[in-house]
Amino acid sequence: MNSVDLSATRFLQVNPLAQGAIELVLNRPEVHNAFNDEMIAELQAVFNQLAHDDQVRSLILKANGRHFSAGADLGWMRRMANHSYQDNLQDASELAKMLQALNEFPKPTIAIVQGAAYGGAVGLVACCDMVIATPKAQFCLSEVKLGLVPAVISPYVIQAMGARAARRYFLSAETIDVETAEQLGLVHLVAQPEELPAITERLCQRYSSNGPEAMKAAKQLIHQVVNMPIGPALTEYTQQLIADIRASAEGKEGLSAFLEKRKPAWQEESQHV
Numbered sequence: 276m277n278s279v280d281l282s283a284t285r286f287l288q289v290n291p292l293a294q295g296a297i298e299l300v301l302n303r304p305e306v307h308n309a310f311n312d313e314m315i316a317e318l319q320a321v322f323n324q325l326a327h328d329d330q331v332r333s334l335i336l337k338a339n340g341r342h343f344s345a346g347a348d349l350g351w352m353r354r355m356a357n358h359s360y361q362d363n364l365q366d367a368s369e370l371a372k373m374l375q376a377l378n379e380f381p382k383p384t385i386a387i388v389q390g391a392a393y394g395g396a397v398g399l400v401a402c403c404d405m406v407i408a409t410p411k412a413q414f415c416l417s418e419v420k421l422g423l424v425p426a427v428i429s430p431y432v433i434q435a436m437g438a439r440a441a442r443r444y445f446l447s448a449e450t451i452d453v454e455t456a457e458q459l460g461l462v463h464l465v466a467q468p469e470e471l472p473a474i475t476e477r478l479c480q481r482y483s484s485n486g487p488e489a490m491k492a493a494k495q496l497i498h499q500v501v502n503m504p505i506g507p508a509l510t511e512y513t514q515q516l517i518a519d520i521r522a523s524a525e526g527k528e529g530l531s532a533f534l535e536k537r538k539p540a541w542q543e544e545s546q547h548v
Contacts, residue, residue, distance in 0.1 A: 286314040287321060288339070293476070294483040295332030297325055304340025310395065311351035312366060315373050322376035333482040334380060335475055336403060337387040346394025346417065370395070371427050378402040378431055379498070381491040383482045387471055388412045388462070398428025400461065401435035404494070407474060408462045414451040416444050434501065436461050484542055488525045492516060 281289040288300035299321060301308040310318075325331045338344060355366055377384065377399065386403035393415045400406055400414070416432065418425045425432065425445060433441045436459040444451060456462040466474055482490070496516060503509045520526045525541070532539035 281321065281324070284317050284321065286310075287317050289321065292335070292479065294479045295330060296335060296475075296479040296482075297331050297333070298335045298337065299325075301336075301338035301344055304338075306348060307342040307345035307391065308338045308340060308396075309345040309348040309351075311348040312369065314348075315369055319369070319373035319376050322373070322380055326376070326380055326382070329487075331382055332487065333383045333385065333479050335385045335387065335479070336377075336399065338389070340390075342390030343386075343388045343392040343412070344396035344399065345391060346396050352421075367427055374398055374402055374428065374431060379494075381494065382487070383478075383490060385475060385478060387475065388414075389468065391415070393417050394425065395428055397461075398425070398431050401428065401431040405464075405478065406462045407464045407466055407471065408453050408456065409468050409471075410453055410465060412453045412456070412462070412465075414453075414456050414461060415448060417448045419446065420448045432461075435459075486525045486529055486539070487541055488523065489520065489529070492520060 286301070286303050288298075288302050290298040290300065292298055301310075301314070303309060303314065325334060355363055358366075383405065384403040385405045385407065386400045388400060388406065388408040389412055390409075391413050392400055394417050397414055397416055416425050429441070429445075436444070440459050443449070451459070451461070453462060453465050457465055464474070496513070499512055500509065503512070521530075528541075529539050
């Protein structure tokens, strides 16, 4: 895997925080953090690199400026409209790979949303494990206004808000206020801007106290359970998973630490990250 210079990204800021947390900041405030093919490529590269960095314990996705993201950059969309079907297919493939990299990121992910999150930005939010939004945050699946559809982001958004809600908001392109987004499950917590640093710090501390491999396995478990019917195959998978975890070095260390009333090794490690 080719590495990317995290200090030289054009449209992103990558900030290491305490407890092994990484803050990844969308940084095109002059266009409300709309993303184009270059930003998508940077996001994909950073997600893939951080996923394989054992020092990273959690990822915070946020944005500079008044808005989280206006979705797709209009100049990029205008350019792609004049390209061939094959070019558009390749372009969509890169967006899909970026979203998949975030959705399958093996550490906890937190999205912090202020202002607008429109179009494809709703897909970014839906791929994160925890979503915190400010009271003025707004969401909109606006694609049909442009004669388009939220195709590539749809698996993640539908999983987040449910098919029934998607049937309303995919077709109407209504703006979703933060209270409604919370009711739909798209947002987990609403907080004032000044409360965000303390809330994210507490979450990252909580994540750093949990077993890294256990959290990775828990995320994989959710993906498997969502995508498999209840039956022999799923039952066998869950049985094998718990047996593997119990027999793993991390599982044995966690149980020993609990019985010996001490911190597990991964907590000691996270304090030095």
